[in-house]
Amino acid sequence: MDEDVRATRSPCDAQPDEVSATTVLHASRGLLGVIARSVAEALDEVSLPQLRVLVLLCSAGPLRQGAVAEHLGVHPSTFSRNAERLVAGGWVRRADDPQRRHGVRLEVTEQGRALVERVSARRRDAIAEVLARVPQERRRAMADMFEEFSLAAGEPDPRDMQTLAL
Numbered sequence: 001m002d003e004d005v006r007a008t009r010s011p012c013d014a015q016p017d018e019v020s021a022t023t024v025l026h027a028s029r030g031l032l033g034v035i036a037r038s039v040a041e042a043l044d045e046v047s048l049p050q051l052r053v054l055v056l057l058c059s060a061g062p063l064r065q066g067a068v069a070e071h072l073g074v075h076p077s078t079f080s081r082n083a084e085r086l087v088a089g090g091w092v093r094r095a096d097d098p099q100r101r102h103g104v105r106l107e108v109t110e111q112g113r114a115l116v117e118r119v120s121a122r123r124r125d126a127i128a129e130v131l132a133r134v135p136q137e138r139r140r141a142m143a144d145m146f147e148e149f150s151l152a153a154g155e156p157d158p159r160d161m162q163t164l165a166l
Contacts, residue, residue: 062107
């Protein structure tokens with residue numbers, strides 16, 4: 001089909017799968033807006049890649065520096081500069097690795113955990129505001145659809161998440 005014709009068709013003219021994909025695309029834009037607004041304040045304190053490290057350490061627990069780099073899909077030497085900045089800023093600390101005699105792990109500090117919790121709380125609040133505009137009788141169906149979508153999509157590749165520093 002000619003691209004000009006596709007661009008001018010309304011979603012109602014599209015095939016069922018196209019309608020679903022277009023609808024989810026629009027929803028994803030809304031969610032990206034929520035995500036962007038939720039991290040905006042944190043960016044006054046840390047960079048997006050640094051925030052991603054804090055989120056990772058909050059969810060995974062203490063990790064070797066090389067393991068963090070691997071999770072993020074970056075070279076360990078590239079990540080080491082980021083780690084230094086996070087340690088210097090008080091966001092993470094180095095701790096002995098009990099499984100390796102000379103090993104060191106990175107762990108999030110209370111300051112770092114508090115920042116991640118503030119971002120998450122802002123995101124939850126923003127999502128709640130959006131959901132409040134959805135008729136109450138449709139919220140359960142919407143939640144079920146998001147759950148199905150999440151299950152079908154699976155866990156994102158960490159490298160994809162790093163692209164957006166999420």
